[in-house]
Amino acid sequence: MALRLFLDSADPQAWQQWLPTGLFHGVTTNPSLLRRADQACSLSQLARLSQLALDHGIAELHLQAWGADAAELLHCARSLAALAPGRIAVKLPVTRQGAAAARTLCDEGLPVTLTACYDAHQVLIAAALRAAYIAPYLGRISDQGRDGVAEVIAMQRSLDGLGSTVRLLVASLRQPQQLTHLSGAGLNTFTISPALAEALFDCDATAAASAQFERDARR
Secondary structure: OOOEEEEEOOOHHHHHHHHHHOOOOEEEOOHHHHHHOOOOOOHHHHHHHHHHHHOOOOOEEEEEOOOOOHHHHHHHHHHHHOOOOOOEEEEEEOOHHHHHHHHHHHHOOOOEEEEEEOOHHHHHHHHHHOOOEEEEEHHHHHHOOOOHHHHHHHHHHHHHHHOOOOEEOEEOOOOHHHHHHHHHOOOOEEEEOHHHHHHHOOOHHHHHHHHHHHHHHOO
């Protein structure tokens, strides 16, 4: 499968800066990112934001449902998916309630991203439900004193062993080197912050060469 990069942000200014580069297959959001971007977590606001994001030409927008139980999660998820049919992937936590809502959505043919994945065995839930994605939090796994990169690679091997079509959407990445390490191990789907996107272009030698080209062009 081809590389898919997502921009992990709910900030329209970050979308304006990064989506025109053509690097990103889509955008991922959640209520925490909405709060950081000072955006309301409401259907009306998400409808407005969804249109802004999709106007940039992205293929997918991942929006996270909320609710106290499976019924509320399902209702919210359907409302989110209806904002742009075929272009919204609904995010649900890898909990029993989230799985119950995800099963119905998957049966209805709606793309689902299971999120907040911390343990390798949780990818089996995504495979059983035939979810489109499952998102492990690499950096937060490492914060627990575990080898986040090794854990994520183990998740991918499990999915490969099953012949599953679930994409491992790696989140909570903090260094460009993590991307190259994981891609070398066969992973191909990542969501990254605007800061990490900036770091991908942070190379003094490249900047110096580019500046030299410009000086020589003007002689």
